[in-house]
Amino acid sequence: MNKEIVKYIKAHEDEMLSVWMEEMKKNSDERSINILSNQVFYNTSKEFIDLVVSNILDTDEKFNEKINSFAENIVALGWPLTFITIGLRKLKEIIYGKMTSEREYTVEQINKLMVDLDLWMNPINDQMIETYSATWERTVSLQKIAL
Amino acid sequence: MNKEIVKYIKAHEDEMLSVWMEEMKKNSDERSINILSNQVFYNTSKEFIDLVVSNILDTDEKFNEKINSFAENIVALGWPLTFITIGLRKLKEIIYGKMTSEREYTVEQINKLMVDLDLWMNPINDQMIETYSATWERTVSLQKIAL
Numbered sequence: 001m002n003k004e005i006v007k008y009i010k011a012h013e014d015e016m017l018s019v020w021m022e023e024m025k026k027n028s029d030e031r032s033i034n035i036l037s038n039q040v041f042y043n044t045s046k047e048f049i050d051l052v053v054s055n056i057l058d059t060d061e062k063f064n065e066k067i068n069s070f071a072e073n074i075v076a077l078g079w080p081l082t083f084i085t086i087g088l089r090k091l092k093e094i095i096y097g098k099m100t101s102e103r104e105y106t107v108e109q110i111n112k113l114m115v116d117l118d119l120w121m122n123p124i125n126d127q128m129i130e131t132y133s134a135t136w137e138r139t140v141s142l143q144k145i146a147l
Numbered sequence: 148m149n150k151e152i153v154k155y156i157k158a159h160e161d162e163m164l165s166v167w168m169e170e171m172k173k174n175s176d177e178r179s180i181n182i183l184s185n186q187v188f189y190n191t192s193k194e195f196i197d198l199v200v201s202n203i204l205d206t207d208e209k210f211n212e213k214i215n216s217f218a219e220n221i222v223a224l225g226w227p228l229t230f231i232t233i234g235l236r237k238l239k240e241i242i243y244g245k246m247t248s249e250r251e252y253t254v255e256q257i258n259k260l261m262v263d264l265d266l267w268m269n270p271i272n273d274q275m276i277e278t279y280s281a282t283w284e285r286t287v288s289l290q291k292i293a294l
Binding site: 080081082085089105106110111114122126129130133136137139140143144147 | 257
């Protein structure tokens with residue numbers, strides 16, 4: 001089922017990316033994307049979608065590498081953690097909304113789609129929070145040593 | 148609809164609390180609940196469920212007060228942020244699972260229940276992350292001043 005979702009995303013990638021970017025712009029605060037150039041915002045958004053898909057297509061090792069590098073970029077850009085967690089949720093809503101609007105689903109199929117999307121997105125969400133928190137914790141302990 | 152969900156939770160509070168605590172124990176790591184006494188774990192879990200319900204029953208002011216105090220407690224207990232975010236998700240899954248197992252839902256009703264649960268839980272999730280992140284940011288800037 002996940003392969004099916006990924007195939008779906010891949011086939012509609014440009015459209016999803018642009019819907020997602022619009023949604024995220026609506027939700028931005030002064031700390032986040034408003035201060036970024038359009039090019040940086042586009043590249044980071046594309047990297048974000050690739051990362052989410054990479055969770056299924058790549059090896060765990062490759063995915064972990066990508067998620068670490070992405071989290072470091074996000075911290076360096078000064079984006080708040082909620083930007084990532086809201087971003088994941090919006091992406092899930094967009095995929096769910098598009099898939100269920102295109103054909104009829106039974107209650108069982110809807111439940112299965114929801115479960116699959118959650119099984120896929122939830123660990124990414126948790127790992128993003130862990131990786132992001134770890135960069136904060138590292139800063140605090142480095143500063144403690146320097147004090 | 149939210150009032151209906153709250154009524155449902157209130158009527159099954161003890162049962163939900165105990166299912167939720169079991170689920171959270173399964174998901175704990177060495178940093179979190181294993182090092183807490185059962186009493187502290189029970190009290191904090193109860194406070195957590197009350198907080199989530201408070202989002203609907205109390206005023207915004209009262210809720211903000213509760214969420215700030217809860218986030219500070221969590222940081223002081225040394226619980227990771229994922230404990231809260233996973234906790235919210237588990238609670239949603241428990242409520243959804245119990246409600247949909249008790250009577251037949253149509254596709255439209257299932258979608259409505261999901262949307263209502265999300266509209267309720269998502270802002271709590273975001274605010275928890277914001278409040279938790281803010282305590283880290285405060286620590287980092289206090290340390291910077293001291294350096």
